[in-house]
Amino acid sequence: MKPPTDRGSLVLGAYVYAVLTFIIVPLVIVIPMSFSQSDYLAFPPTGFTLKWYAEYFDSRQWRAATWLSVQVALLTAVCASLIGTAATYAMVRGRSRFVALFQILLIGPIIVPHIALAVGLYLFFQTIGLSGTVPGFVLAHTVLTLPFVVFTMAAALGKVDANLEAAAMSCGATRFQAFRFVTLPLVLPSLASGALFAFIISFDEPVVSFFLSGIRQKTLPRRMFEDIEQNLTPVIPAIATLLIVLSIAILLGGHALRSRSKTQSSAG
Amino acid sequence: MGNEIFVKAASTTPATAGASIRISRLEKRFGPVFAVDGVDLDIAAGEFIALLGPSGSGKTTILMSVAGFEFPTSGTIQVDSEDLTYVPSNRRNLGMVFQNYTLFPHMSILDNVAFPLKMRGLPKAERHARAEAALATVRLGGYGNRRPNELSGGQQQRVALARAIVYQPRVLLMDEPLSALDKNLREDMQLEIKRLHAELGITVIFVTHDQSEALTMADRIAVLKDGKIKQIGPARELYERPANLFTASFIGxxxxxxxxxxxxxxxxxxxxxxxxxxxxxxxxxxxxxxxxxxxxxxxxxxxxxxxxxxxxxxxxxxxxxxxxxxxxxxxxxxxxxxxxxxxxxxxxxxxxxxxxxxxxxxxxxxxxxxxxxxxx
Missing domain, CATH: 2.40.50.140 (Nucleic acid-binding proteins)
Structure with missing residues (x-):
């Protein structure tokens, strides 16, 4: 016997598949285009070549932009994780009256339009000479990525019983040792996942980077926009393909870490 | 250097030495509210004291002040006539057992019990040997390799007990340690703790809201209400001749x-x-x-x-x-x-x-x- 067909669930199913298709189609188009032999962007692609990948890896400009983006993203991930974890710890464990205000300030960058932030940072960094520098990018991206670290860490730290730290301190641990030996190992998977988020958000952040990039110091997204304006060769889909692969790898990695943290916290 | 003194004190103190505790004119205010309102309490070395009272009576605040997790508004806490009132909790050398076990979930049972020794800088071999011995004391020998979540509630609380006594502290503080256990286990654990107390000669402060637990276990019971000690005495005295109407209605x-x-x-x-x-x-x-x-x-x-x-x-x-x-x-x-x-x-x-x-x-x-x- 079959259950009766539910029209509502059919419609919902169709809708979900439509959304998924809509999301996946660009990927399906971009990936074959990166192997096309024609010198301009064309669909359907003609022939098969790896020369656009070769051009990307051979070009000093592309390599410089990628290296800058990697540097910025790595440093951003480190800064955002450190600051985000410390700030979240203060919010979760602290008894300050200013916790709510503090929280709004930390999460603000998600609400404030990036363009507004970018313009502000541009004017400010111009005057103090941070524009187009690695520290400048890292500062800006740390602000942008902090909310994501704060969200993941608030969930993780909230699950760690404060009495565990008290127990550690009654065992002779200093407050820092209690954090280091008890709390940190328990939230480490979430911390790593927050850092991965920060990395990937920084790595393909276009708006702020657009404003802060100088003539020589350009992040990969900024460089890609320039190339789209000037050349529009299949190097762009080639890079896009590489970024898709990287993103999927990071997402899967983050997912694995989160599910590990889930089994651990349910064990605790 | 601090650690060396710590370790020395911990390892040379004979297992039968409890400390005397003197709490004088202890006050703890949260805003306008007195959580503890002028408590004086003298506890003899090796004595088992229960702090008994309804919730909000200040019993836990007193314990937390002795443990160093709360600093009193005024008053002093002396352990073996050493003033510990404002010493941070990690330097007090007191054992503590919490209500909800508080074992470190990412560590093995052995590492949990050895943790206080690790904090005191003992080498791994020695701390594992002593942790094994402490586990044997609470009848959990051979459980060292397991994880906390593989143990029952009663076993976890015994591990917590082992962790609290592994460095031979002079005082053992217990904050409603049995209230998360079901009745039969609770009675077993009451006897277990009594046995440990007799064996180690350690001074115990035991917070509970369960009067039968207090009457069964403690040498003396301090009955608290609104941050004040209403009566303190041995179980028989409290039960047979309560000193005031509150104690009379609260006990039994x-x-x-x-x-x-x-x-x-x-x-x-x-x-x-x-x-x-x-x-x-x-x-x-x-x-x-x-x-x-x-x-x-x-x-x-x-x-x-x-x-x-x-x-x-x-x-x-x-x-x-x-x-x-x-x-x-x-x-x-x-x-x-x-x-x-x-x-x-x-x-x-x-x-x-x-x-x-x-x-x-x-x-x-x-x-x-x-x-x-x-x-x-």
Whole structure:
């Protein structure tokens, strides 16, 4: 016997598949285009070549932009994780009256339009000479990525019983040792996942980077926009393909870490 | 360098040495509220003290002040005449067991128990050997490789106990350590903790809201209310002769009858609400009752005897409920003036004929009656 067909669930199913298709189609188009032999962007692609990948890896400009983006993203991930974890710890464990205000300030960058932030940072960094520098990018991206670290860490730290730290301190641990030996190992998977988020958000952040990039110091997204304006060769889909692969790898990695943290916290 | 002193103190202190604790004029204010309001408490070395009181009575705050997790507003805490009032918790060298086990979930049982030794800088081999020994003390030898979530609640609490005693602290603090366990386990653990206390000679401060736990386990019990100690003494004293109305009503079951004191002398004569006058021995007056003033007469339900006997006062009770309660029958009824009176009578034979609505006579032995100033 079959259950009766539910029209509502059919419609919902169709809708979900439509959304998924809509999301996946660009990927399906971009990936074959990166192997096309024609010198301009064309669909359907003609022939098969790896020369656009070769051009990307051979070009000093592309390599410089990628290296800058990697540097910025790595440093951003480190800064955002450190600051985000410390700030979240203060919010979760602290008894300050200013916790709510503090929280709004930390999460603000998600609400404030990036363009507004970018313009502000541009004017400010111009005057103090941070524009187009690695520290400048890292500062800006740390602000942008902090909310994501704060969200993941608030969930993780909230699950760690404060009495565990008290127990550690009654065992002779200093407050820092209690954090280091008890709390940190328990939230480490979430911390790593927050850092991965920060990395990937920084790595393909276009708006702020657009404003802060100088003539020589350009992040990969900024460089890609320039190339789209000037050349529009299949190097762009080639890079896009590489970024898709990287993103999927990071997402899967983050997912694995989160599910590990889930089994651990349910064990605790 | 601090660590070396720490370790030395921990390893050379013989296992049978508890510390004496002196809490003087302890006060803890949260805003306008006094959580602890002028508590003085002297605890002898090796003594087992229970802090008993309803929630909000300040018992946990006192314990947390001794543990170093709360700093008092004023007053001092001395352990072996060393002032620890404002010393951070990790430098106090006191063992602590929390209500919800608080084992570190990412560490093995052995690493959990060895953690205090790790913090004291002991080499791995030694701390593992001592952790094994501590686990054996709580009868969990061979459990070292397991994870906390593989153990039952009672076993986890025993691991927490092992972790608290592994560095041979002078004092063991316990914050409602058994309230998360079910009844049978709780009774096992009560005996386990008593045994450990006897074996180690450690001073124990045990916070509980469970009076039977306090009465069973402690050498002395401090009864707390609104941040003040209402009475402190051994279980028998607290139960047999509570020093005030609060303790009398808080510890065990108690019947209260409002009376008027008519005269005080070799005997105290009191007027009962239904018109009788009883002559009571002068020892019945716990606090100084005065002639002409109101007083409360208190009697434990299990001290009442069914039937009119010779040695004592007789009361007639109109029964409303007869409840079978296992080891005894609980008879609930009203005195002639309407005041409720409960009696616990062991054995069933004489009771089978009683039914709700009957008037039963009870004998109240004179020695069972206590008198307090005031009204109930």
């Amino acid at each position: 079951e108690m019947n209260f009858v409002d009376v008027t004191v008519e005269s005080v002398g070799d005997v105290v004569s009191v007027g009962l609400p239904w018109g009788e006058t009883w002559q009571l021995p002068a020892t019945a007056a716990v606090d100084g009752v005065k002639a002409g003033e109101a007083a409360v007469m208190a009697v434990r339900p299990e001290r009442l005897r069914l039937g009119a006997g010779a040695a004592g006062q007789i009361v007639n009770v109109t029964l409303s409920d007869i409840v079978y309660a296992g080891s005894a029958m609980l008879l609930i009824g009203r005195l002639p003036d309407g005041t409720e009176m409960r009696a616990r009578i062991p054995g069933e034979s004489q009771l089978s004929s009683l039914a709700p609505g009957d008037v039963a006579s009870f004998t109240v032995p004179a020695a069972a009656i206590l008198l307090y100033q005031g009204k109930r």
